[in-house]
Each structure stands twice: as structure tokens, then as C-alpha cells.
Amino acid sequence: MHTQALIIGGGVTGTGLARDLALRGVRVLVVEQGDINAGASGRNHGLLHSGGRYVSTDPEAAKECHRENEILKRVAPHCIEDTGGLFVAVEGDDETYAAEFPFLCRKCGIPCLPVDPQNARDLEPSLSSRIITAYRVDDAAIDPFKISLENIAHAQKLGGTLLCNTRVVSVEKENHSIKTVRLANVYTGKETIVQPEQVINAAGPWVGKVAALAGLKIEMLYSKGTLLVTAHRVTGQVVNRLRSPGDGDILVPGGTVSLLGTTSVRIDSPDLITPTIKEVDLIVNEGSRMIPTLKGIRYIRSYAGVRPLLKMDSTLDDRSVSRGFTLLDHSCDGLENFATIPSGKLTTFRFMAEKTADLICEKLGIHAPCLTRTEPLPASSYGKWTEPALGPKHWFGNPNNDPILCECEMVPESTVNNIVRSIKEKDGNLSLQTIGLRSRVGKGACQGTLCGKRVSAFLEEGGHIKEYDGLHDIRDFLQERWTGERPVLWHGQMMQAELKEALYCGAFDLEMDG
Amino acid sequence: MMVTAMMSKDAALGCDLAVIGCGLSGMAAALFAAEKGFSTVQAGVSGGLIFASGLLDVMGNHPIEAGHGWVDPWAAIDAVSNDIPGHPYARLTPGIIKESLSKVVSFLGKNNLSYVKSGENNSELMTPLGTTKTSYYIPQTMWEGVSALKEKRPGLVVGFDELKDFSAARVARGLMGQWSGLRWRNISLKGMVKTSSLVSGDILARDMETAGNVKNLASLIRPHLKDAETVGLPAILGMKRPQEIIEKLSLELGATVFEIPTTPLSVPGLRLNEAFTQGLAEKGVKLFFPERILSWEKEDDGAFLLAMGQGPQKKWIRAEGVILATGRFWAHGLRADRDRIREPLFDLPVHQPEKKDEWHRENFLDLRGHPANRAGLEIDDQFRPLNRSGEPALEKLFAAGSILAHQDWMRMKCGSGLAISSAYAAVAAFSNMRR
Numbered sequence: 024m025h026t027q028a029l030i031i032g033g034g035v036t037g038t039g040l041a042r043d044l045a046l047r048g049v050r051v052l053v054v055e056q057g058d059i060n061a062g063a064s065g066r067n068h069g070l071l072h073s074g075g076r077y078v079s080t081d082p083e084a085a086k087e088c089h090r091e092n093e094i095l096k097r098v099a100p101h102c103i104e105d106t107g108g109l110f111v112a113v114e115g116d117d118e119t120y121a122a123e124f125p126f127l128c129r130k131c132g133i134p135c136l137p138v139d140p141q142n143a144r145d146l147e148p149s150l151s152s153r154i155i156t157a158y159r160v161d162d163a164a165i166d167p168f169k170i171s172l173e174n175i176a177h178a179q180k181l182g183g184t185l186l187c188n189t190r191v192v193s194v195e196k197e198n199h200s201i202k203t204v205r206l207a208n209v210y211t212g213k214e215t216i217v218q219p220e221q222v223i224n225a226a227g228p229w230v231g232k233v234a235a236l237a238g239l240k241i242e243m244l245y246s247k248g249t250l251l252v253t254a255h256r257v258t259g260q261v262v263n264r265l266r267s268p269g270d271g272d273i274l275v276p277g278g279t280v281s282l283l284g285t286t287s288v289r290i291d292s293p294d295l296i297t298p299t300i301k302e303v304d305l306i307v308n309e310g311s312r313m314i315p316t317l318k319g320i321r322y323i324r325s326y327a328g329v330r331p332l333l334k335m336d337s338t339l340d341d342r343s344v345s346r347g348f349t350l351l352d353h354s355c356d357g358l359e360n361f362a363t364i365p366s367g368k369l370t371t372f373r374f375m376a377e378k379t380a381d382l383i384c385e386k387l388g389i390h391a392p393c394l395t396r397t398e399p400l401p402a403s404s405y406g407k408w409t410e411p412a413l414g415p416k417h418w419f420g421n422p423n424n425d426p427i428l429c430e431c432e433m434v435p436e437s438t439v440n441n442i443v444r445s446i447k448e449k450d451g452n453l454s455l456q457t458i459g460l461r462s463r464v465g466k467g468a469c470q471g472t473l474c475g476k477r478v479s480a481f482l483e484e485g486g487h488i489k490e491y492d493g494l495h496d497i498r499d500f501l502q503e504r505w506t507g508e509r510p511v512l513w514h515g516q517m518m519q520a521e522l523k524e525a526l527y528c529g530a531f532d533l534e535m536d537g
Numbered sequence: 538m539m540v541t542a543m544m545s546k547d548a549a550l551g552c553d554l555a556v557i558g559c560g561l562s563g564m565a566a567a568l569f570a571a572e573k574g575f576s577t578v579q580a581g582v583s584g585g586l587i588f589a590s591g592l593l594d595v596m597g598n599h600p601i602e603a604g605h606g607w608v609d610p611w612a613a614i615d616a617v618s619n620d621i622p623g624h625p626y627a628r629l630t631p632g633i634i635k636e637s638l639s640k641v642v643s644f645l646g647k648n649n650l651s652y653v654k655s656g657e658n659n660s661e662l663m664t665p666l667g668t669t670k671t672s673y674y675i676p677q678t679m680w681e682g683v684s685a686l687k688e689k690r691p692g693l694v695v696g697f698d699e700l701k702d703f704s705a706a707r708v709a710r711g712l713m714g715q716w717s718g719l720r721w722r723n724i725s726l727k728g729m730v731k732t733s734s735l736v737s738g739d740i741l742a743r744d745m746e747t748a749g750n751v752k753n754l755a756s757l758i759r760p761h762l763k764d765a766e767t768v769g770l771p772a773i774l775g776m777k778r779p780q781e782i783i784e785k786l787s788l789e790l791g792a793t794v795f796e797i798p799t800t801p802l803s804v805p806g807l808r809l810n811e812a813f814t815q816g817l818a819e820k821g822v823k824l825f826f827p828e829r830i831l832s833w834e835k836e837d838d839g840a841f842l843l844a845m846g847q848g849p850q851k852k853w854i855r856a857e858g859v860i861l862a863t864g865r866f867w868a869h870g871l872r873a874d875r876d877r878i879r880e881p882l883f884d885l886p887v888h889q890p891e892k893k894d895e896w897h898r899e900n901f902l903d904l905r906g907h908p909a910n911r912a913g914l915e916i917d918d919q920f921r922p923l924n925r926s927g928e929p930a931l932e933k934l935f936a937a938g939s940i941l942a943h944q945d946w947m948r949m950k951c952g953s954g955l956a957i958s959s960a961y962a963a964v965a966a967f968s969n970m971r972r
Contacts, residue, residue: 300894304875426701436701473702476666476800480704484723494667494711498902505901512897512909517873520897521866522588524910527902528801529947530590532670534902535604 026052026184028217028383029204031191031233033057034064035167036364037225038174039376039395045181046398046409047384047391052217053175054189054206058457060171062227062293064369065460066328068250068275068282069167070261071095071103072370073160075110075135076268078127079120085131092161098508099400102170104191108162108261110135113312114153116266121156124265128160135160147258149314161260164276167369168460172406178447180403186215188452194222194237201237210452221383224363228293228331234363239356241363242334245293247327249302250284254321254468257281257314264313271309274317278411283310283317290329298325300340303510306528307440323468324507333365350379360386405445408462414438428481429474431467438462439478443487453488455479455500468515471504472523484501494536501527543852546842550823555843555856556969557830558870560585562938562956563862564813565641569964570860571820572640577819578801580825580845583810585868590664590798591805593652593957594676595638596626597659597950598667602905608658610673610954617951625942625959626951628918634954637961642674648812649778651677662686663769665703665799667711671950678772678779678967682795685767691718693765694797695758698725700741703771703799722761729753738804741773751782755789765792772796772804776811828852829869830882833859839932858933858967861914861922862960863940870940871913878912880940885922885930888915888942903939906948913942919966920959933970935963955966 028044030037033055041051056059074088096103111123136159143157143427144150175185192205192214201222206215225235234241264272275282286302305326311318333349353361362382367375377393384391407413415433418425425435442461446453455475458464464473464478479493479500491523503521512520527533542548556563559581570577596610599617607613611631618627626634642652652674654660659671675683685692688867696705702955709721730744758768768786774796775782787794798805806878818824825845834842836855843854861880863870872881873896878889889912890896896909914922914936921929922936937959939946946952 153896192922274957297899307875420903426699428701473800476707477701477704479706480701483706483710493707497666501901505900509899513875517909518866524901524907524947525588525867527666529950529952530670530798530800531664531666531668533666533668534904534948535598535606535670536668 024052024215025218026050026220027387028052028221028223029054029217030223030225032185032225032227032229033059033171033175033185034062034225034227035060035171035369035372036064036227036367036375038171038178039372040223040225040379041178041183042174042384043376043380043393043395045178045183046394047380047389049384049387049389051178051183052219053178053183053185054191055185055187056190056209056229058187058452058460059175060168060460062229063168063207063284063328063331064171064227066250066326067248067287067369068284069165069277070273070275070369071163071165072368073108073162075124075128075130075158075160075162076107076132076263078124078131078133080190080268082127082131084368084371085133087134087374088368089131089161091165091371091374094396095165096163098395099170099173101402102166102400103276104164106162106164106260108160108263109138109147110158110160110263110265111143111154111313112149112156112265113151116155116264118155120267121265124158124455125494133160140208147260147262149257149316150262151313151315156265158265160265164261166409169406169409170400172409172461173403175402176405177401185449189215191233191236191285196237196358201358219360221360221362221386223379223383224361226475228329230331230363230365237358237361239353239358241351241365243365244332244334246330246332247288247290247296248285248330249298249306249325249327250282251303251306251322251325252277252280253283254323254515255280257316257320262313266390269309271306272313274310274314274346280323285526287330293329293331296327296329297506298327298510300510319322322511323516324470324504325510326507331366350375350382352382358464385523404441405449405461408438408442411463414463428477429464431469432463434462434464436481439464439481443485453482454481454496456503459500465500465504469519470508470523471500472519472526475500494533498533543854544850546853548829549842549855550578550697550851551855552576552823553856554858554860554964555576555580555841555854556860556862557581557843558862558864558868558938559583559587559826560862560864560868560938560956561809561953562960563860564817565637565957566862566937566960566964567817567822568641568644568813568820569637569961573824573964573968577822577855578825579822580828580830580854581863582827582829582868585864586810587806588801588803588815589806589809591676591679591809592798593638593953594950595634595640595673595954599949601945601948604904606671608671610659611657617949621909621943623915625916625941625944625955628916628920628957629962633961636925636957637958638674638954640961641957644816645809645812648816650808650812651780652806653677653680655683663708663712663797665708665771665797667707667709669712673954676796678774678783678796678805679798680795681767681793682769682797683851685769685793685795686716689716689718690714690766691764692767692769693719693761694721694769696721696723696771697741699727700722700738700773700799702738702802703797708769708797719763723906724756724757724761729757737802738771738773738883739776739802739807740798742776744805745773745775745782746777746782751785755786758790762790762792767793767795769795769797771799773799776804776808779808833883833929841934856867858935860960860963860967861934861936861940862938865913865939873909878909880914883922883930883934885914886925887912906945910945910947911943913940913944915942920963921966933967935961935967
């Protein structure tokens with residue numbers, strides 16, 4: 024298989040780059056070892072930064088955020104909820120930091136309005152009465168799954184190709200360039216040989232591994248960040264703690280829920296990371312200083328992501344290492360057609376993609392301007408169903424012949440059918456997890472207890488996959504959900520966990536089967 | 538009249554025994570109390586039973602980490618009593634357990650719910666997930682499924698398009714590897730029953746009792762029967778007298794017919810609930826469902842004053858003895874705070890892992906089970922929960938069912954046997970104290 028640009032990694036960077044290049048007329052092939060946003064891109068806050076977070080530590084990144092925030096709100100409004108955001112300091116926080124904040128914002132050109140603490144509490148009644156300072160900024164919530172799914176759908180519409188569950192096995196070089204890349208499907212082992220003109224390594228935390236296959240050394244640092252999902256939405260806007268970036272200091276609305284995080288813990292490997300009880304406790308305790316109800320409310324799960332950071336100066340702490348992006352052109356390492364994007368931020372993914380596409384086009388000798396800055400991102404059926412309220416809205420239109428498969432999130436059978444069809448069209452791997460990633464299935468309070476079984480039965484009944492092993496799929500799905508549930512099992516969620524086990528073990532003996 | 542009378546402490550409803558909880562252990566305790574002639578009051582918020590599959594497990598798996606299923610539950614009880622001295626079964630004899638079970642089964646039989654077992658052994662049957670499990674007392678409506686599974690006769694599992702909580706494909710494909718002659722088929726009940734996308738098992742079950750519907754169902758199944766000698770259906774074949782429906786359907790089809798449990802809302806669970814509720818009322822038990830016991834006080838003579846209700850309007854019960862059968866987390870018998878597990882009503886000490894880190898294993902289906910599931914109340918031989926110094930917390934407070942420590946009913950498959958036999962022991966202990 025020949026391609027002009029082989030992109031390794033189907034996260035927000037890889038998919039964004041695919042669309043940018045495709046819009047410039049470049050034939051792209053995206054390979055992803057798991058599913059879209061399976062790595063860091065699917066395990067973050069979903070925060071479209073105003074830039075305020077970085078004004079003291081990284082003014083360049085702050086300016087980039089502000090610029091991209093405005094562009095994305097214009098070109099991809101359907102992926103964004105323009106909530107606005109607040110920065111709040113509570114009694115005991117560093118008052119000098121709070122006092123300098125508006126000046127630092129102004130220096131970076133970031134809009135920042137002082138709000139009287141009482142007015143802030145009128146805006147967000149759950150805020151602590153111990154708020155001493157508050158500023159209003161342009162933060163927003165962005166759906167990272169939707170944006171990646173829409174980017175890749177558009178790239179595919181423009182002639183691009185996506186291979187999920189596909190790993191890079193080896194790289195062959197000849198005359199200072201990559202000649203062929205050997206790919207293998209992780210399930211079937213089926214190999215594909217690609218002759219790429221250009222190769223872009225956008226493998227997020229795994230860029231070092233990919234580079235090593237080409238004989239290059241990229242040293243990375245991994246910082247683990249844990250987040251919590253509340254059962255209900257706590258605030259209308261994004262709420263940031265007005266202090267030097269630390270643990271548990273951002274709360275972002277995510278449709279019907281809120282996301283509270285994060286922590287920053289240095290880890291050795293980006294594989295198999297899971298949230299811990301200790302991290303959850305820290306986040307709840309810190310978060311409740313801004314919003315006291317965060318101590319008493321119900322959380323339905325937790326998850327952990329990895330911040331991949333290029334190792335440059337190991338004396339800095341992980342949040343201070345520039346999150347602004349670096350583009351590594353490996354021409355200087357003796358490989359003319361290879362580049363790596365080692366790290367970055369969700370908010371500035373488009374800008375990273377633009378700069379990378381500029382470089383690739385220059386190498387390909389293509390003169391075409393970047394269009395992602397102005398061209399609206401089309402909405403597709405592929406990314407449509409990640410939106411929380413859409414399932415119920417769709418169902419109410421024609422409830423009579425459309426059974427609900429997931430009651431917590433009200434996902435009807437027709438929606439699951441739509442998703443199954445679009446995954447099949449794109450040759451994706453059908454499973455409870457791939458359906459969950461593209462919809463709200465399994466995301467509600469019961470965390471897959473009832474919907475897992477129903478959706479799996481739907482796949483069996485429709486004969487959607489020839490050799491579908493339903494019990495195996497259910498086991499994988501339950502375990503994936505469990506990893507996030509385990510650290511938040513108290514009060515209501517403990518009850519849910521008991522119901523889940525009473526069914527799958529008490530009534531079905533699933534633990535004893537096989 | 539009575540309710541108005543209960544509105545103040547002075548006018549509390551008096552009884553010998555108050556049973557708190559309306560799951561299987563609460564129901565069994567109320568039954569045993571009434572049969573011993575005690576005036577009995579029972580209060581609880583329905584929860585447990587409507588999720589029950591209808592099967593009565595006694596003991597199936599021990600040691601759980603070996604994943605070892607026992608055919609002989611009595612040998613398994615012997616083993617668990619030796620290995621885990623704190624297990625509630627270790628305080629009981631097989632004779633007592635058998636006696637308690639047969640009393641409950643005979644009571645249910647008189648209330649139109651017949652149970653069958655295979656001698657003194659466990660039977661294997663299919664689950665709605667397409668796995669198999671063992672149980673001891675099997676509802677008669679499911680009994681043909683036991684022999685069908687054993688003999689692997691040519692069979693048909695029928696599902697309904699309208700009922701999403703049961704999938705014939707799921708059942709048949711799960712068993713595919715061990716039962717090649719099992720086919721599945723979905724049929725639509727459109728036109729036969731009032732259907733919508735929100736149909737649940739209980740609605741269908743009541744519809745099945747409408748005259749003519751069994752014949753209609755048979756005619757929908759008949760074209761798909763082919764070589765099938767046995768037909769499995771989701772457990773929705775009637776609410777009150779399901780066995781009659783099964784016999785009629787079997788006659789119409791010329792094949793044996795059996796029910797397979799569904800996921801909640803479970804019709805066999807609702808049948809259990811109805812049978813108990815009616816049968817206990819007939820025996821004179823005063824039932825308060827759904828009502829929660831909010832708090833308690835101790836009278837000078839040692840009696841309990843229990844406050845029941847919601848909001849400021851409270852009703853009062855005065856009881857000589859109390860049986861706490863409030864279940865675990867789902868039923869609010871135990872409550873998990875962020876850092877510890879507690880018993881919310883009497884604030885009894887709860888045996889539990891030292892740190893929250895140890896509550897649950899990283900793997901959901903870990904064969905060793907989750908340590909939090911062995912948390913619960915420590916008791917003495919009279920089934921009285923202990924206080925912090927290891928003495929009975931209150932002279933006539935007893936505990937029964939899944940709230941007890943050192944057992945994991947979900948993994949050991951001992952839930953019903955434990956619920957019933959511990960209720961029996963608790964009532965017996967109360968009775969002995971009064972003599």
C-alpha cells in the first residue's frame with residue numbers, strides 16, 4: 024500500500040493532522056493501535072482552555088490557547104459547550120498569585136473580568152462561601168471524542184484511510200529515509216506493508232517506542248493525571264482554582280456530568296495506568312475547598328490519563344515542563360521523511376496539526392494553505408452520538424418501536440444500530456467498548472450493568488459479527504468499567520457495584536464460567 | 538384507626554417481634570415468628586426480592602478462589618464451616634438448615650409457588666447470560682430446564698422482540714459449545730399483548746393470564762418448533778399460577794416447557810414477593826411495606842421503640858425483640874462512607890478490612906472475591922450482633938441474612954440458604970429466651 028502521509032496514532036493530534044493534510048489534498052493513512060482517542064486524548068478534562076491556567080508558568084502556551092480557543096469555537100461549535108469559566112481563590116490561597124492574575128492575563132491578551140465573590144456565588148451557587156477572589160474567563164467544555172471522530176470522519180470523506188487495532192511492527196530504512204512500514208492487526212495478526220512518502224509519529228505517550236523502531240531515541244517523561252466523574256452536573260461553568268497549578272483544582276462540565284481533576288504523578292510506563300484510591304481522596308479533598316458539595320456528592324467513576332512530556336529539563340516539575348508543543352523534524356537525525364509530535368494539549372491540537380502539516384507539505388512539495396483555521400468542521404453521523412442529550416431527544420421522536428438499551432443515558436436501539444452501522448462501514452472492530460466510545464452506552468450510574476448485557480445481546484441477535492464471543496466481550500467491558508468504578512465505591516456507587524456483582528456473579532456465575 | 542393510633546410513642550403498636558427488612562431473610566423471619574405464635578410486625582422497603590431469580594441457592598462454591606462448584610451442598614457447608622469458623626453456617630447444623638428450608642418451601646407451595654430439588658443435591662441450570670449455574674431448590678416452572686440441560690435434548694429458546702431483558706440468542710449462543718441441538722428464535726407479541734418499547738416482564742406475565750393468550754403464544758411458537766422436544770422461555774409465564782400456564786403451553790406444543798430467569802425486573806422475584814406478602818398477612822403478620830425504620834429507643838423494660846416512616850410524621854412500634862434483616866449496601870443495611878463501612882440504624886460495629894484500599898480487588902471477577910463483601914455484623918451463637926467489647930449489643934436484638942460477616946453469598950452461592958436458616962436460628966433464639 025502506498026500513501027503520501029502515514030500518521031501513527033489516532034488521538035486528537037493524529038486525527039486533526041489527518042484532516043488538515045486531507046484538506047490540502049494529501050492522501051493520508053492513520054494507524055491506531057487501539058481505538059480513536061484510546062490514549063491520552065480520551066482521558067482528560069475535555070477543557071478548552073482560555074489560557075488563564077498558563078499565564079504564570081508558560082505565557083507562550085497561554086497565548087496559543089487563547090488563539091485556538093477562539094478559532095475552535097468558530098469552526099467546531101458542535102463539539103463545544105461555551106460555558107465560560109471562573110478562576111476562584113479561597114481563604115488561605117496565595118493572595119499575591121491572585122492579585123497578579125489579571126495583569127498576567129492582560130499581558131497575554133487573555134480576557135479576564137473581575138467578579139465580586141458574592142456575584143460569583145450567584146452565578147455558581149455551589150461555590151464555597153470562603154471564596155475571596157474570582158475572575159471570569161473564556162474557558163469552555165470540548166468533547167474530545169466528538170472532535171476526533173469528526174476530524175477522522177472528514178479526513179476519510181476526503182479520501183483518507185483509518186486502520187484501528189493496528190500496530191507498527193517494524194520500519195525499514197533506505198538512503199536516509201523510511202522505505203516501508205510493516206503494520207499488523209492486533210487481533211488477527213494480519214500484516215500490511217505500507218510505502219509512505221512521509222511518516223508522522225503522533226503516538227502520544229508511545230512516541231518513544233515508535234521512534235525506536237526507526238532507530239531513533241526520544242526520551243519521554245510520563246505524568247499520570249487522575250480525574251473523577253460526578254453523577255450529576257455540579258456547575259454551569261468551568262471552575263478553576265486561582266493558584267499555581269496543583270491537584271484537584273479544575274471542575275469542567277461534561278454535558279450531564281462534571282469532571283473533577285487532576286493529580287500529577289510521575290510514572291515509568293504509560294501502559295496499564297489505573298486511578299488509585301489515594302489519588303481520588305486527594306482530588307475530592309482539594310476540590311471541596313472550592314466547592315464544598317464535592318465532598319458529599321456521588322461519583323460514578325474515575326479514570327487516569329498520561330501527560331506525555333518531552334524530556335528536556337528534568338529539574339522542572341511535570342506541570343512546569345512546557346506543555347506547548349515541539350515538532351521534531353528527524354531530518355537532523357538522518358531520516359528525511361520522518362517527524363514526531365511528542366506532546367501537546369487538547370486546546371491547541373489544531374495549531375499543532377497546522378504546523379506539522381506545513382512541514383509535511385513542504386517536504387512533499389505541495390503548496391496548499393491550511394484550511395482548518397477557517398473551514399467549519401462538518402458534523403457527521405460518526406461523532407454524533409457522543410452527545411449526552413441526543414439519545415433521549417432522538418428516542419422521544421419515535422418511542423414506540425424503539426426499545427431503550429441503556430436506561431441511565433436513554434440510548435435507544437436505533438442509536439446503537441446507527442453506531443454499529445458506521446463502525447462496520449469504516450471496518451472498525453465491533454465490541455461493547457467501541458460502541459461505548461462512540462455513544463453514552465455504559466456511561467451512566469449503573470456503569471454497564473444492564474446495558475452491557477442488552478447491547479451485547481443486540482449484537483448477537485443481529486448477527487453483526489460472525490465470530491462474536493459475547494461472554495468474552497461482556498467480561499472485557501465489565502473490567503474496563505470496573506477499573507474506573509473501584510476507587511469511587513462508597514455511598515450510592517457502592518450499592519451499584521453490589522447490584523452488578525449480585526447479577527453477574529450471584530445470578531449468572533460469570534466468574535466461574537470458563 | 539391503627540395507623541392513627543401509632544402516631545405517638547404512648548400509642549405505639551405493640552408486638553413480640555419486629556422484623557426489619559423485607560428481603561428473603563426478613564420474610565423468612567416473619568414466617569418463622571408467626572408460626573411460633575409470636576405477634577409479629579414487619580417493616581421494610583422492597584428491594585431484594587424483586588431482583589431475585591427465584592432460585593434458592595444453599596451452598597455451591599468453596600473455597601471460592603478454587604472456583605470449585607459442589608454437587609452436594611451439605612458437604613460444601615461442612616467444608617466452609619471447618620475452614621471459616623466465622624461463617625454463619627458454622628453456627629448451624631445441617632438438620633436446622635434443612636428444616637428451615639423445608640418450612641419455607643412448604644409455605645411457598647401453599648401459596649402457589651412450588652419448588653423442586655434433586656434429592657439432596659444441587660442442580661445445574663441455564664442463566665439468562667448464557668452461562669450455567671447450580672442451585673438447590675428450583676422453581677417448578679424452571680425444572681424441565683434442568684433435565685433438558687443435562688440430557689442436551691433438541692431444544693428451542695424463545696425470546697420476545699418486545700422484551701429486552703431477555704435474549705434467546707444470548708442464552709443459546711452462550712451454551713453453543715456444550716449443547717449443539719439448542720436453537721434460538723425471537724418472536725413478536727405484537728397484536729397479542731399491549732406492547733410498547735417499554736415493556737417489562739411483569740406486564741407480559743399478567744398478560745399471559747388473559748384467556749386465549751396461551752393458545753396464541755403456542756401458535757406463534759409452533760412454526761419454529763421443528764425437532765425441538767423442549768422449549769425454554771423467559772420467566773414471564775404468568776404471575777399467580779405459572780405452573781398451570783406451563784402445563785397448558787406444553788400440551789399445546791407437544792414439548793416440555795420451562796422458564797429461564799430474566800434480569801430485573803424479575804417475575805420469579807415478584808412471585809416470591811407476592812407469595813410471602815399474602816401468606817404472611819394471612820398468618821397475621823402486620824406488614825408495613827414500603828416503610829423504613831428510622832431510629833430506635835430502648836424502654837426501661839428492655840423493649841424497643843422503633844420509629845418508622847418518612848419525614849416528620851412518624852409511626853411507632855413497640856417490640857420485645859427485633860430481628861435486623863436489613864441486607865447489605867443495596868438495601869441500606871450497611872452503608873459505605875468514604876473510609877469505612879457502618880451499620881446505620883443501631884450503629885453496630887462492622888467487621889471490615891482495615892483500609893479502604895483493601896475493599897475491592899483490581900479485577901472485578903477475581904475468583905478470590907472482594908473483601909468488602911465479607912464485611913458485616915459479628916454475632917454470637919444466638920445470632921445476636923456484638924458490640925465493640927464483643928458482648929451482645931442488646932439482649933433481644935438479632936441479625937439474619939446477608940448483613941452477617943464472614944460470608945460472600947454472591948461467590949459462595951449461599952444467599953437463600955443463609956437468609957432462611959439464619960432467620961430460623963434468630964427466631965428460635967428469641968423463643969428460647971422467653972421460656
